[in-house]
Amino acid sequence: MHYIRLLRPAKLDGRKPIVSLLITITTDLGDSFLYPDEPVDLLVSADDPLGQSVISKADQGQPFRWTAGMRVLDIKLPVRAHMRSDDVTCTIKIHPATQPLPSGALRSKDVLPWRIGESSSAGWGLIMPVSVEVVRGICSPVSLRTLQLDTGSQPEDQLNLNLELEEDIGESIARHIWDAGVVTASFLADACRTREGVRDILPIRRGVFSVLELGCGVGILGITLALIIEKAAAAQGQVLGKTTVLLTDLAEAEERARSNISRAEKVLSRLPTPFSTVSLQYENLDWDDGKHGQFGPLASAQPWDLIILSDCTYNVDSLPALVGTLSALHTANLRHNESQADTKTLVILATKPRHSSEQALFGLLKADEWRYSVLKSIPLPKLGDDDEVVDIYLLEKGDEKV
Ligand SMILES: C[S@@+](CC[C@H](N)C(=O)[O-])C[C@H]1O[C@@H](n2cnc3c(N)ncnc32)[C@H](O)[C@@H]1O
Known part of the structure; x- marks a missing residue:
């Protein structure tokens, strides 16, 4: 793209x-x-x-x-x-x-x-x-x-699902949107069109749903989820009482992420009532702290039904801290769940593979007993001969097999 x-x-x-x-x-x-x-x-x-x-x-x-x-x-x-x-x-x-x-x-x-x-x-x-x-x-x-975002609703409804994201101006590539985020946001919105499409991707089995995003950047993925989650629940015959979507990143991402949350809150406030139960929040979370189980008050306040991340796996040096943070979040989920027996942590991880060294991710995941499968591999709209894809993985750690 x-x-x-x-x-x-x-x-x-x-x-x-x-x-x-x-x-x-x-x-x-x-x-x-x-x-x-x-x-x-x-x-x-x-x-x-x-x-x-x-x-x-x-x-x-x-x-x-x-x-x-x-x-x-x-x-x-x-x-x-x-x-x-x-x-x-x-x-x-x-x-x-x-x-x-x-x-x-x-x-x-x-x-x-x-x-x-x-x-x-x-x-x-x-x-x-x-x-x-x-x-x-x-x-x-x-x-x-x-x-x-096209979730398959009536056209007049769709006008309300315009995801607006502020980006930095200039040649710097920080605080921008990236292909993996655009494609995954589009994929999640599209999945809401049918019960079959959404049930394996955003399984909502109770009235509350909590999502934590790692390395949110400008917030494309987490904010998309906040906008579509009620449609995902409705497609599964569920009504959500309360949804929390917590965006996290390094401190330098905070200002832009918070501005984009404010823009999304205006969109949410204009949607029919069930959508008003979505709470969008931001907190800094450095994976170098996360891997030691050091989380801020919002990230440690509750268990997370789903963790999401896109385009965070291209820097091989930060992979151990990233996987360590995922595992520490699973440990925190276990602590929140008294019975522990049925605690399973779900992760949606999207990546546009850029280099073979990124494969190191899977060795680290296996070592930490994460199971993974490809949810979807989506070819990018392209010009020229480069065959690029965005791979969306489902990771699981805990009681059941994928
Ligand atoms: C390529 S951007 C992707 C941003 C966003 N997920 C998206 O798809 O648009 C990678 C993000 O990872 C964040 N990141 C890198 N190292 C990090 C770390 N140690 N702890 C937390 N976030 C980190 C960066 O700040 C950046 O926002």
């Missing part, structure tokens, strides 16, 4: 203001630029909260072209006559011209190979759009990604 990225915050310059956007289109690691066989036309919209464009009439809808070999694209758009910079409050969206509505968002079903065939939108999952907000002429220092 490729991602449209802003290389610096948007700018609004001049007495006759011009919106300036310096963008690139790269892979999630930023290690290769989009090199398309055919030029890709991009559209830029900048609508105010009433849906009126702030771009001058003559420049609205003008495409900007990305061709093979490009590394940056400089986009300049004059705003409407008589508008000063501080009159401008809008959301700027940059997306491929061929992308279906809603503009500026990627639909989760366009990421999954078995759903792409349903519409004529094959290939649209290739390029992730980006948005940026401008308030009274001040351009936000963060950009926004929108993934429209």
Whole structure:
């Protein structure tokens, strides 16, 4: 997959203001630029909260072209006559011209190979759009990604399941979304369409459900779960009384994760009542502490029905601490469960394998008596010849066999 990225915050310059956007289109690691066989036309919209464009009439809808070999694209758009910079409050969206509505968002079903065939939108999952907000002429220092989660509900319902995630702007690859998160979030939403689809992935057998995410980054996976969990329960004939989703990461991820939780809470508050029982929280959790069973007050407060993580296994040096943390969480689960006999810890682990050394994970898991199986191996929408997949594993430790 490729991602449209802003290389610096948007700018609004001049007495006759011009919106300036310096963008690139790269892979999630930023290690290769989009090199398309055919030029890709991009559209830029900048609508105010009433849906009126702030771009001058003559420049609205003008495409900007990305061709093979490009590394940056400089986009300049004059705003409407008589508008000063501080009159401008809008959301700027940059997306491929061929992308279906809603503009500026990627639909989760366009990421999954078995759903792409349903519409004529094959290939649209290739390029992730980006948005940026401008308030009274001040351009936000963060950009926004929108993934429209398709859980198979009515179209009007789906409008409410727009996952919005703030990301850092610039060339740094920290605090961004990654392929494994996008694909796994899309997979989990899709699984809610049927009872059979969801029961092995998110088995909900009682009225409460608790999920802890390790290495959450901007929060793509945990926040997706918070948004879809009631649909997952409903597909299994269950009604959830209370759901806790706890996002954890290193301290440097905290600010962005908390902002994204606030955005998701607004979405949750607009959903029908059962959704309001979902509590989304954040706490720092360094695996170097976790492997010793040292958890913060939120992580140690309760047993966890499910632990989730995506794209956290590419750094082989941190694998022992990561697996140690998983095992320490299982030990904590045993302590919470008085009978202990039927305590089983479930983990969904998603990874886009990048290097054979990452296989060390499985040796460490076996040594700690984790059982594992592949839930799904999902080929990535791609350009060029690289065959990339996201592998989603189910790990179990405790009483039953996988
Ligand atoms: C590639 S990012 C993936 C982020 C997120 N899961 C996603 O899919 O978008 C890896 C994450 O692991 C976190 N991480 C790395 N080492 C860690 C450690 N020792 N303890 C806790 N988190 C760690 C990083 O801060 C980063 O957010």
